[in-house]
Amino acid sequence: MSIPPVSRRQFLAAGSALLAATYVPDWAEAFQPGATGEARRAEVADAALAQAVKLGASYADIRINRYRRESIATRERQVQNVSRSTSYGLGLRVLVNGTWGFAASNLVAAASARAAADQAVAIARANAALTTRKVVLANADKVVTTWANPIKRDPFEVPLETKIAFLMTLNEAALAVPGVSFINSQLQFVDEQKYFASSEGSRITQRLVRTYPQFTTTAADRAAGDFQTRAVVDRAKLLGYEYVEDYPWLQDAERAGHEVVEKLTAKPAVPGRYDVVVDPSQLFLAIHESVGHSTELDRSLGYEANMAGTSFVKPGDAGKLRFGSKIVNLVGDRTQPGGLATTGFDDEGVPSERWHLVRDGLFVDWQTTRELAPLVGQQKSHGCLHADDWSSVPFPRMPNVSLEPAATEVTLDDLFSDIKRGIYVVGRGVSSIDQQRYNFQFGGAVIREITNGKLGPMLRDAAYQSRTPDFWASCDGLGGPATYRLWGTSADGKGEPGQTNAVSHGCPPARFRNVTVLNTGAA
Amino acid sequence: MLNREDALTICETVLAHATAAGAEDAIVSAQSAVESHARFADNRITTSGRSADVTITATVWVGRRRGAATGNDAGADALKRLADEAVQIARVSPVHREYVPTLGPLDYAESRAFVAATADPDLNARAKSLEGVLTTCRAAKITGAGFHTARASATAVATANGNRRYFRNSEGGLSITARTPDGTGSGYFAGDHFDLAKLNAQHIADQAVGKAVRSRAPKPIEPGVYPVILEPQAVSDLLGFLTGAFDARTADEGRSALSGKDGKTRVGEAMFSERLNLYSDPMHPEMPAAPSTADGTPATRLSLITAGVLENLVYSQFWAQEKKRDATPGPVNYILESTLPPTAMDDMIKGMARGLVISRFWYVRQIDGRSIMLTGLTRDGLWWVEKGRIQYPVRNLRFNQSVLAMLAPWNVEAIGAPERRSPLMVPALKLSGFAFTSISDAI
Numbered sequence: 001m002s003i004p005p006v007s008r009r010q011f012l013a014a015g016s017a018l019l020a021a022t023y024v025p026d027w028a029e030a031f032q033p034g035a036t037g038e039a040r041r042a043e044v045a046d047a048a049l050a051q052a053v054k055l056g057a058s059y060a061d062i063r064i065n066r067y068r069r070e071s072i073a074t075r076e077r078q079v080q081n082v083s084r085s086t087s088y089g090l091g092l093r094v095l096v097n098g099t100w101g102f103a104a105s106n107l108v109a110a111a112s113a114r115a116a117a118d119q120a121v122a123i124a125r126a127n128a129a130l131t132t133r134k135v136v137l138a139n140a141d142k143v144v145t146t147w148a149n150p151i152k153r154d155p156f157e158v159p160l161e162t163k164i165a166f167l168m169t170l171n172e173a174a175l176a177v178p179g180v181s182f183i184n185s186q187l188q189f190v191d192e193q194k195y196f197a198s199s200e201g202s203r204i205t206q207r208l209v210r211t212y213p214q215f216t217t218t219a220a221d222r223a224a225g226d227f228q229t230r231a232v233v234d235r236a237k238l239l240g241y242e243y244v245e246d247y248p249w250l251q252d253a254e255r256a257g258h259e260v261v262e263k264l265t266a267k268p269a270v271p272g273r274y275d276v277v278v279d280p281s282q283l284f285l286a287i288h289e290s291v292g293h294s295t296e297l298d299r300s301l302g303y304e305a306n307m308a309g310t311s312f313v314k315p316g317d318a319g320k321l322r323f324g325s326k327i328v329n330l331v332g333d334r335t336q337p338g339g340l341a342t343t344g345f346d347d348e349g350v351p352s353e354r355w356h357l358v359r360d361g362l363f364v365d366w367q368t369t370r371e372l373a374p375l376v377g378q379q380k381s382h383g384c385l386h387a388d389d390w391s392s393v394p395f396p397r398m399p400n401v402s403l404e405p406a407a408t409e410v411t412l413d414d415l416f417s418d419i420k421r422g423i424y425v426v427g428r429g430v431s432s433i434d435q436q437r438y439n440f441q442f443g444g445a446v447i448r449e450i451t452n453g454k455l456g457p458m459l460r461d462a463a464y465q466s467r468t469p470d471f472w473a474s475c476d477g478l479g480g481p482a483t484y485r486l487w488g489t490s491a492d493g494k495g496e497p498g499q500t501n502a503v504s505h506g507c508p509p510a511r512f513r514n515v516t517v518l519n520t521g522a523a
Numbered sequence: 524m525l526n527r528e529d530a531l532t533i534c535e536t537v538l539a540h541a542t543a544a545g546a547e548d549a550i551v552s553a554q555s556a557v558e559s560h561a562r563f564a565d566n567r568i569t570t571s572g573r574s575a576d577v578t579i580t581a582t583v584w585v586g587r588r589r590g591a592a593t594g595n596d597a598g599a600d601a602l603k604r605l606a607d608e609a610v611q612i613a614r615v616s617p618v619h620r621e622y623v624p625t626l627g628p629l630d631y632a633e634s635r636a637f638v639a640a641t642a643d644p645d646l647n648a649r650a651k652s653l654e655g656v657l658t659t660c661r662a663a664k665i666t667g668a669g670f671h672t673a674r675a676s677a678t679a680v681a682t683a684n685g686n687r688r689y690f691r692n693s694e695g696g697l698s699i700t701a702r703t704p705d706g707t708g709s710g711y712f713a714g715d716h717f718d719l720a721k722l723n724a725q726h727i728a729d730q731a732v733g734k735a736v737r738s739r740a741p742k743p744i745e746p747g748v749y750p751v752i753l754e755p756q757a758v759s760d761l762l763g764f765l766t767g768a769f770d771a772r773t774a775d776e777g778r779s780a781l782s783g784k785d786g787k788t789r790v791g792e793a794m795f796s797e798r799l800n801l802y803s804d805p806m807h808p809e810m811p812a813a814p815s816t817a818d819g820t821p822a823t824r825l826s827l828i829t830a831g832v833l834e835n836l837v838y839s840q841f842w843a844q845e846k847k848r849d850a851t852p853g854p855v856n857y858i859l860e861s862t863l864p865p866t867a868m869d870d871m872i873k874g875m876a877r878g879l880v881i882s883r884f885w886y887v888r889q890i891d892g893r894s895i896m897l898t899g900l901t902r903d904g905l906w907w908v909e910k911g912r913i914q915y916p917v918r919n920l921r922f923n924q925s926v927l928a929m930l931a932p933w934n935v936e937a938i939g940a941p942e943r944r945s946p947l948m949v950p951a952l953k954l955s956g957f958a959f960t961s962i963s964d965a966i
Binding site for chain 2: 078079080081082083084085086087088089091099100101102103104105106119120122123124126127129130131132133159160161164181182218220221222223224225226227229301302303304305306307309310312391392393395430431432433434435436437438439441443461463465467496497516518520521
């Protein structure tokens with residue numbers, strides 16, 4: 001069920017004199033679109049790249065990006081915060097004697113771009129003596145083009161009052177449920193406008209719009225000193241405001257209200273071994289942590305050893321390592337519609353593509369960049385270089401990694417049907433996994449027991465825990481194409497200095513046998 | 524970075540534009556920042572860079588309606604647009620029920636947390652320091668990965684009611700993960716300081732390499748509840764979950780680990796070991812911080828736990844107004860220390876009949892806010908102790924452990940001297956019990 005959009009005209013007709021007397025302007029300074037803005041960015045980029053090459057860079061690229069963000073935060077029946085921000089700047093990467101240097105500035109002009117080139121080259125030269133292996137880049141085609149993700153309604157053009165009305169209605173849907181104490185809700189929108197230029201001649205302009213609705217309901221038993229929370233099930237997508245209008249947010253808020261109250265009195269989970277059916281709303285996160293991060297080649301090579309960690313998948317494992325059962329097929333995909341990591345080109349101008357990471361249960365390929373691909377004997381990058389800001393160094397980031405559904409229609413009830421003792425996990429709970437992506441523990445927003453093929457009452461304080469290769473080997477059932485969903489996470493952390501990446505994972509519900517279930521409530 | 528005069532001029536310019544556009548109250552901040560880093564792995568530099576930015580935020584109220592806008596362009600036209608946009612957002616927003624008038628003139632101490640040389644480190648000096656680190660790794664036949672960072676910022680704030688403040692801070696840090704070539708050993712050590720010159724890169728490298736060598740070929744043990752010694756890094760990996768629970772509003776609303784029964788909070792309860800103090804102090808000699816809270820209250824020493832008793836919760840200006848009391852003058856950092864003379868790490872080990880020494884934790888998440896129940900894993904150094912001696916390295920373990928239970932009166936046996944792990948100062952802790960639930964293959 002969607003909220004009927006209220007037009008600005010309708011709102012003003014019904015609204016106050018104060019509101020009628022004012023308006024929020026368009027983002028007049030947003031990105032200077034059109035020929036003038038494009039020419040200005042090209043002038044700045046050319047100045048930086050020419051200076052870098054003049055100083056000895058064998059390769060250089062520059063990103064001149066603007067980010068617009070809007071955030072509206074509410075709790076119960078009041079608006080806590082409405083804010084907008086813009087950030088504009090340039091980030092220049094140079095390769096000198098096989099060593100990287102990087103410099104970034106919020107001053108976007110030819111002079112500051114040349115100064116950035118001076119700094120980046122100086123950094124690379126100072127570190128060159130510490131380089132034992134020179135960076136070699138895989139070839140990439142020269143590209144001159146533009147790309148934008150399709151959106152039906154630009155969220156930055158939707159009146160603020162429409163967004164506030166949506167959140168207030170959402171909050172009421174949850175608060176109408178007896179026993180709900182609190183709701184915090186938020187709408188966030190990001191408009192990422194990127195210009196890329198390289199010393200190889202590529203010039204790429206892209207626009208990506210993301211929409212992030214979220215809420216958390218809380219039920220507190222003040223007398224007993226007890227409380228429970230239930231967060232939103234869906235997450236961010238690479239879509240416009242139509243995502244707010246089309247998804248049944250009110251139904252989810254009302255359901256969240258009922259479920260958080262039920263959680264207060266739900267029976268505690270009994271630890272043991274269970275068959276586990278994981279809904280796409282939680283399985284996406286299991287895929288993210290256990291597959292997405294373990295198949296990043298930079299981790300396997302040790303580049304992330306000091307922060308995110310390494311991987312149980314070793315550099316020579318492609319085509320050899322049994323990753324899961326034969327029904328498990330996982331793809332890297334930066335073309336998936338609505339996927340948060342979907343783009344036209346990555347941050348070194350490589351076009352997006354879809355490829356298998358795991359085929360018929362066998363690990364077959366990596367996530368790569370131009371620097372990484374040659375290190376495993378590949379001629380081309382899969383296009384996984386990304387920076388979360390103009391000021392950030394681009395580095396390998398996860399594409400959308402998705403689990404393919406069964407070839408024929410299989411329903412959720414089909415997956416439950418032969419389970420004697422199991423649990424069904426819905427929605428995102430707490431997740432944790434070790435630094436080589438073996439041992440994980442995942443909770444859910446709501447977990448219910450399955451007894452003799454039937455879904456039963458809710459359990460509290462439950463989490464499932466396993467070891468990645470064992471878990472995927474135990475997968476013996478997948479939902480069919482009709483059950484496939486795409487869910488995402490908006491703040492995947494990696495790297496130093498830390499960066500966040502937005503990424504989605506598509507999947508059907510899946511069944512896993514004989515998995516450890518914990519009760520996490522006992523201190 | 525912007526100096527005091529230039530930064531405050533930006534704030535006052537935006538204030539003037541906002542007032543002219545109709546703002547009845549406003550607060551404007553201008554933060555300029557510079558960051559330099561070098562990242563290394565596989566015993567070589569992988570990425571290195573420098574970035575500079577300025578962030579200007581205007582928050583305004585018109586008829587108690589609130590609007591906020593942020594930009595990073597300090598040009599004259601951009602400052603006017605920023606102010607106008609904040610006012611325009613305010614005009615179409617509902618009444619802000621939690622409005623508190625912005626602060627007037629107040630006196631703030633000078634920040635001690637800034638060293639100019641840390642703001643822009645010499646590239647060649649950094650390269651020489653890292654060369655020493657990489658040489659140490661290679662000499663020990665260790666694969667080193669790590670991160671060297673230096674950053675500084677200057678923040679100016681001006682309000683329509685006359686508050687003016689300007690603080691600078693700096694911080695340098697180095698962390699190293701040393702791994703044995705056979706992939707069976709890994710060690711981590713890190714240090715940070717507001718003065719980059721005080722950072723001892725060689726000591727950090729030696730510690731990380733030593734841990735890697737001593738953690739080689741770990742043996743499995745059964746998960747269960749064991750006595751443990753947490754090194755300061757491990758304590759810092761957990762303590763942030765406790766500090767997040769001190770918010771008075773959340774506790775008053777009954778949704779915090781520090782909420783009590785029947786609508787009360789747990790202030791005054793002896794919840795923690797009587798040997799523990801936790802406080803904030805902007806003038807701490809090793810861990811100085813900005814002499815102002817985020818909402819402008821001048822920061823002074825603030826006790827949160829005194830001899831194990833929950834002494835204070837943290838009141839924002841709004842919640843203080845609601846509760847008819849003063850906003851708390853912090854926290855701006857956290858110092859956990861013993862009420863008694865500290866116990867040295869060696870003495871903790873000598874006094875341990877059996878148990879584990881833990882270097883650090885990884886991927887720690889809160890499962891349950893009622894008891895601050897956390898899950899996560901040990902990483903980069905875990906050893907079995909028996910009869911007062913470290914016996915052998917142990918395979919990593921997953922834990923499910925409540926922080927409240929961990930620091931409870933019956934569970935804390937000994938406390939070390941606090942060490943800087945920004946923004947915390949934390950000691951090693953010797954604990955009677957810590958709950959592990961599964962074993963990990965990860966090295």
